[in-house]
Amino acid sequence: MNETPINKKTDKPLSNFLWHWFSGIIYKRHSFLHQLTLKKTLNLGHSIFSYLFRREQAQYLPPVLKVDLSPLCNLHCPICVHATPKEHSNLLSQQHFDSSQVMPFDQYKKIIDEVKGKTQAIYLYLMGEPFMHPQICEMSSYANDASLNVLVSSHFSFKFPDKKIAEIANSGITHLEVSMDGATQEVYEQTRVGGRLDYVLDNLTRLCAYKKAHNLRYPKIEVQCLAYDHNRHEVEVLRQKLMPLGIDMFTTEEGDVGSWAELAAENFNITANKPDMAIPSCHWPYAAMVIKYDGDAIPCCLFNMGKQFAKEPDRAMTLGNVFEKGVATVWNDKPYRDLRRYVAKPSLVDSETELQNSYCYGCPQLSVGTIRETIASDSPEFNIRTNQ
Ligand SMILES: C[S@@+](CC[C@H](N)C(=O)[O-])C[C@H]1O[C@@H](n2cnc3c(N)ncnc32)[C@H](O)[C@@H]1O
Ligand code: SF4
Ligand code: SF4
Numbered sequence: 001m002n003e004t005p006i007n008k009k010t011d012k013p014l015s016n017f018l019w020h021w022f023s024g025i026i027y028k029r030h031s032f033l034h035q036l037t038l039k040k041t042l043n044l045g046h047s048i049f050s051y052l053f054r055r056e057q058a059q060y061l062p063p064v065l066k067v068d069l070s071p072l073c074n075l076h077c078p079i080c081v082h083a084t085p086k087e088h089s090n091l092l093s094q095q096h097f098d099s100s101q102v103m104p105f106d107q108y109k110k111i112i113d114e115v116k117g118k119t120q121a122i123y124l125y126l127m128g129e130p131f132m133h134p135q136i137c138e139m140s141s142y143a144n145d146a147s148l149n150v151l152v153s154s155h156f157s158f159k160f161p162d163k164k165i166a167e168i169a170n171s172g173i174t175h176l177e178v179s180m181d182g183a184t185q186e187v188y189e190q191t192r193v194g195g196r197l198d199y200v201l202d203n204l205t206r207l208c209a210y211k212k213a214h215n216l217r218y219p220k221i222e223v224q225c226l227a228y229d230h231n232r233h234e235v236e237v238l239r240q241k242l243m244p245l246g247i248d249m250f251t252t253e254e255g256d257v258g259s260w261a262e263l264a265a266e267n268f269n270i271t272a273n274k275p276d277m278a279i280p281s282c283h284w285p286y287a288a289m290v291i292k293y294d295g296d297a298i299p300c301c302l303f304n305m306g307k308q309f310a311k312e313p314d315r316a317m318t319l320g321n322v323f324e325k326g327v328a329t330v331w332n333d334k335p336y337r338d339l340r341r342y343v344a345k346p347s348l349v350d351s352e353t354e355l356q357n358s359y360c361y362g363c364p365q366l367s368v369g370t371i372r373e374t375i376a377s378d379s380p381e382f383n384i385r386t387n388q
Contacts, residue, residue: 027251030220031121031149031175043118051286052279054344056337061118061328064288065148066301067111068126069133070102071293071309075155076193081127081261081309083193090372091306092261101128103293105135107323109142111291114327116146121174123151126290127260127305130154137171144172153177153224156203157195165206173219178204181226181255183238190230191255201241208246220248226255261306262371265362270369273346282343282365289331295323297330299339303363317359335359342366 046060073082085093112122122143124130130152133139140150150171156178160168168176180200182188188197208221223242225235239250274281284300291297292308296318307317319339320330330336335358342348342355346366349355360366 023251023253027222027249028151028175030218031151034149034174035147036120037117037147039117040120044120047286051283054280054340055286056340056344058286058331058336058340061115062287062289062331063119064121064123065111065115065119065327066123066126066288066290067108068103068128068290068292069108069124069130069136069139071126071128072097072099072101072132073129073155074132075129075157075195077191078193079191079256079258079260081305083259083261089259090262090267091264091310092259094310094312095261095306096309096311101293102133103295105139107295108139111322111327112143112146112148116148119148121149121151123153125153126292126301127309131156131158137167140171140173144174149174151175151177152219153179155179155192155195156200157192157197158203159199160203160206162206165203165210169207169210169214169216169219171219175222176219177222177224179226180223180238180242181228182231183234183241187231187234191226191228204242204247205245212246221246222249222251223247225250225252227252228255258371259306263302264304264307265356267372268362268367268369269372270362270367272368273349274366274368276345276347280340280344281346282360282363285336285339285343289322289327291322291327292318295321297322297327297336299336299359302365304359316357319359 040063043060044063047058047063049055050058050060071081073080076082076084081092081095082097083092124136124140130136131154136152140152143150150173152173152175154176178200179192180188180197181191182197185197189195204221204223210216211221223238225231225238227235235252242250280286282300288300289297290299290301297320298304298308298318304317307314319335320333322330325333338355338358339360342358342360343366349361355361362369
């Protein structure tokens with residue numbers, strides 16, 4: 001059978017991986033260095049120590065939080081949980097979104113109040129569009145006032161009035177990443193399905209002008225262009241068009257292929273564990289916590305995304321509820337500690353078979369295998385390439 005490797009990213013040489021992480025840190029360095037205090041540095045140091053020495057218990061708070069203000073989105077990018085399902089889509093066809101899925105501001109405040117002084121950065125999105133939350137600017141200000149650096153990624157394809165542009169500029173967002181994968185509407189909309197390039201350009205033009213007129217250092221504005229075969233010829237054209245507006249950086253990276261929604265153990269034929277290494281195979285359970293709009297915590301945004309927004313969500317695929325227990329308790333509860341032991345030693349799943357029900361089981365960081373053929377052939381890149 002002609003099977004496709006589990007995840008395109010696992011095909012990339014190690015140097016690509018390292019470059020991805022390193023360049024991300026370089027481009028977003030202000031989000032980690034700005035407002036750094038001794039207390040936050042010690043918290044971060046503790047996290048690095050725990051990772052390197054494979055500690056199960058975490059005597060510190062997550063240095064980074066990723067908070068899903070809302071999973072809602074008005075676009076349908078083919079890589080995303082919001083894509084239109086295809087005939088053979090498995091998890092993608094089970095996705096369910098409704099207007100009640102927004103994080104309440106009072107619960108959000110409790111999270112910030114708890115991590116204030118220890119956590120260094122907060123990402124305000126997961127698998128949705130952060131500007132779908134009507135209070136995003138106030139929520140960002142609240143985090144910034146608590147000296148957390150705020151990172152937002154948006155498609156920015158809205159008809160924002162000038163008042164909203166001013167609010168965004170003054171919201172305390174440290175780093176705003178705008179996703180644009182083309183310089184013409186025809187190319188752009190192949191990945192940003194339902195998006196309007198003219199809206200994005202108009203918003204960026206006014207935001208840059210506002211920042212300049214008011215001499216604002218933040219938000220740093222990054223435009224990220226994902227490169228695919230269908231848009232490679234427009235990447236440089238887009239860069240030339242945007243830099244004169246006054247954006248702070250234009251970045252590009254290879255776009256993922258396939259459907260993020262389908263990255264879950266049930267779609268993989270797992271053939272072996274990855275080897276046990278001297279340091280854990282994944283840093284996420286030591287470095288960051290992802291909190292969904294309803295308070296459920298998950299360890300990362302790379303796996304099981306299709307499980308999170310299915311009509312019948314799999315509660316086993318979460319690590320506890322932060323609204324009910326608080327960040328520190330969930331961070332040290334059994335599900336998190338079990339994951340730390342598992343990522344520190346992937347072979348543990350052979351002796352502790354209940355780990356097969358854990359969040360990380362089947363993840364390419366810990367397992368070797370292939371993705372089911374029907375799911376692989378459903379990939380958007382497959383469709384884009386055959387359309388050419
Ligand atoms: C789920 S969205 C959340 C925020 C927002 N809705 C947006 O689209 O920017 C996550 C974003 O991750 C970005 N991304 C980063 N690296 C990527 C990669 N290698 N392949 C595909 N998408 C990537 C995409 O641009 C995508 O827009
Ligand atoms: S804009 Fe972001 S959240 Fe919306 S469909 Fe695209 S990737 Fe998903
Ligand atoms: S091992 Fe995989 S699923 Fe688990 S936290 Fe790391 S990236 Fe996420």
